[in-house]
Amino acid sequence: MNRVPGDTENAHSSSVESCPSLRDVHSINPAQLMARIESYEGREKKGISDVRRTFCLFVTFDLLFITLLWIIELNVKGGIETTLEKEVLQYDYSSSYFDIFLLAVFRFKVLILAYAMCRLRHWWAIAFTTAVTSAFLLAKVIISQLFSQGAFGYVLPIISFILAWIETWFLDFKVLPQEAEEENRFLIAHDASERAALLHPGVLSDGQFYSPPESVAGSDEDSEEKQDSEKPVV
Numbered sequence: 540m541n542r543v544p545g546d547t548e549n550a551h552s553s554s555v556e557s558c559p560s561l562r563d564v565h566s567i568n569p570a571q572l573m574a575r576i577e578s579y580e581g582r583e584k585k586g587i588s589d590v591r592r593t594f595c596l597f598v599t600f601d602l603l604f605i606t607l608l609w610i611i612e613l614n615v616k617g618g619i620e621t622t623l624e625k626e627v628l629q630y631d632y633s634s635s636y637f638d639i640f641l642l643a644v645f646r647f648k649v650l651i652l653a654y655a656m657c658r659l660r661h662w663w664a665i666a667f668t669t670a671v672t673s674a675f676l677l678a679k680v681i682i683s684q685l686f687s688q689g690a691f692g693y694v695l696p697i698i699s700f701i702l703a704w705i706e707t708w709f710l711d712f713k714v715l716p717q718e719a720e721e722e723n724r725f726l727i728a729h730d731a732s733e734r735a736a737l738l739h740p741g742v743l744s745d746g747q748f749y750s751p752p753e754s755v756a757g758s759d760e761d762s763e764e765k766q767d768s769e770k771p772v773v
Contacts, residue, residue, distance in 0.1 A: 590717050591654060594709055598650045601702045605643035608698065609636055612691040633683040639695050642672055646703060654710070660718065665710045672703040 587595075613622040626635040646668045653664035676696050679685065685692035 587655065587658065588714075588718055588721070590714050591658075594706070594714050595651060595655045597709060598647055598654075598706060601706065602643045602647040604702070605640060605695070605699055608691070608695055609640045612636055612695065615689075615691070632679070634685070634688065636685075636691065636695055638675075638679070639699055642675060642699060646672060646706070650706065654714075660715060662707075662711055662715065665707050669703045669707045673700065676700050 610619070613619045613626070616622040626637045630637060632638065649664060649668050653659045676699060680696055685696065
């Protein structure tokens with residue numbers, strides 16, 4: 540018989556714990572809330588967060604680093620012009636590194652377009668580029684003859700594979716969760732400011748102090764003097 544009141548008390552206590560108490564809302568400083576909201580709005584006006592900008596810089600580093608390694612490989616093989624003509628104009632899938640360079644260009648274009656220009660908040664673009672990179676590199680390592688061409692036969696595919704997966708990890712575990720957390724903080728701060736405004740309606744900003752018009756007080760005094768003067772003298 541005593542279980543029903545106990546259950547209701549537990550439900551009531553859990554609901555009270557889940558919602559912010561009135562004491563916590565009263566203790567909020569409206570000035571601090573407005574400062575937080577303005578800082579979040581300033582970040583939104585910038586258009587791109589700091590962590591997303593770092594991700595875009597890393598994607599650019601990916602392209603530049605693969606390009607640098609490819610240029611070094613061209614020099615090692617006997618000159619840029621001769622090797623470039625052999626790898627680009629006389630392209631051979633089993634011995635050329637030109638396709639690994641094009642793979643880095645492909646990752647750069649897709650990721651910058653998706654996450655810098657379109658400001659996408661989903662992982663499908665990075666998943667697509669990483670899947671294409673992984674499948675292409677695995678097929679190239681199995682089918683081609685890169686390992687017989689010296690150290691660059693190992694370096695370029697491995698570095699390209701590692702950089703693609705670092706980009707995936709950084710976006711999925713750093714960029715998207717941090718931006719979602721900042722957005723939740725903004726919504727909580729905005730909600731708290733609205734509650735503070737409702738709970739403290741008497742708090743006025745500068746220049747909003749009320750003063751009664753002087754004419755009303757003066758008219759009351761004039762009417763009282765007029766009534767005293769109109770009384771008959773005994």
